[in-house]
Amino acid sequence: xxxxEIIRILNLKIITSEKFLNRTITGGYASDxxxxxxxxxxxxxxxxxxxxxxxxxxxxxxxxxSAIIIVNGRNPADDTIKKAEEQGVVxxxxxxxxxxxxxxxxxxxxxxxx
Amino acid sequence: xxxxxxxxYEIRGNDxxxxxxxxxxxxxxxxxxxxxxxxxxxxxxxxxxxxxNIVMYAKIGTMRMDIDTEKIKITVSDQGPGIAxxxxxxxxxxxxxxxxxxxxxxxxxxxxxxxxxxxxxxxIESTLGIGTKLEITIFIN
Numbered sequence: 001x002x003x004x005e006i007i008r009i010l011n012l013k014i015i016t017s018e019k020f021l022n023r024t025i026t027g028g029y030a031s032d033x034x035x036x037x038x039x040x041x042x043x044x045x046x047x048x049x050x051x052x053x054x055x056x057x058x059x060x061x062x063x064x065x066s067a068i069i070i071v072n073g074r075n076p077a078d079d080t081i082k083k084a085e086e087q088g089v090v091x092x093x094x095x096x097x098x099x100x101x102x103x104x105x106x107x108x109x110x111x112x113x114x
Numbered sequence: 115x116x117x118x119x120x121x122x123y124e125i126r127g128n129d130x131x132x133x134x135x136x137x138x139x140x141x142x143x144x145x146x147x148x149x150x151x152x153x154x155x156x157x158x159x160x161x162x163x164x165x166x167n168i169v170m171y172a173k174i175g176t177m178r179m180d181i182d183t184e185k186i187k188i189t190v191s192d193q194g195p196g197i198a199x200x201x202x203x204x205x206x207x208x209x210x211x212x213x214x215x216x217x218x219x220x221x222x223x224x225x226x227x228x229x230x231x232x233x234x235x236x237x238i239e240s241t242l243g244i245g246t247k248l249e250i251t252i253f254i255n
């Protein structure tokens with residue numbers, strides 16, 4: 001499934017790197033601990049988190065994540081947005097809490113195969 | 115060591131704006147050199163954790179990468195507070211991170227354990243008030 005396919009269904013707000021929405025999603029990982037994501041997320045995963053600060057961008061770049069989804073109606077900091085645009089990291093926001101968003105993603109088939 | 119490539123990077127303490135850049139640069143370089151993805155993955159995790167430790171705790175540090183036909187060796191040296199109890203610092207879940215760092219999602223107590231887990235050989239030396247040195251070796255084949 002591509003990023004662009006989940007945006008409308010889940011009512012996600014695109015914050016950065018709109019031109020990369022044709023990326024394929026390989027699964028998902030939900031965590032607010034950066035070391036956990038570095039150790040365990042897989043390339044192409046969606047990362048579901050409440051973290052909004054600039055360091056989430058380096059994690060997404062290093063792990064080659066398909067996108068970051070920030071939950072609970074939170075918004076990324078200005079320097080996070082700037083860096084994400086520079087590095088081609090897609091950031092999207094959802095009003096849902098992490099558990100509900102993960103459930104909806106799973107219902108769409110994301111993460112069922114891995 | 116039958117050295118074919120060597121590069122040293124500087125990492126500044128408390129520079130959260132650029133934190134992760136050195137690890138990303140190393141990863142890009144290893145890709146260009148045609149290193150296998152599973153090896154790059156291990157190097158990237160180890161480098162990121164070591165880089166973040168410098169950013170969070172040290173004044174300044176360097177990360178030197180030496181690559182030969184057999185292995186990738188990463189030597190990380192910092193000028194910082196040092197580690198009082200290395201065994202305790204190597205325990206998963208133990209962290210001396212501040213509350214502010216924890217709120218940012220650091221301080222999970224996974225840094226040094228993750229480095230060791232992704233290394234084939236791992237050495238750590240630390241002197242209180244002077245700094246810490248890590249030697250991380252990952253075999254290519």
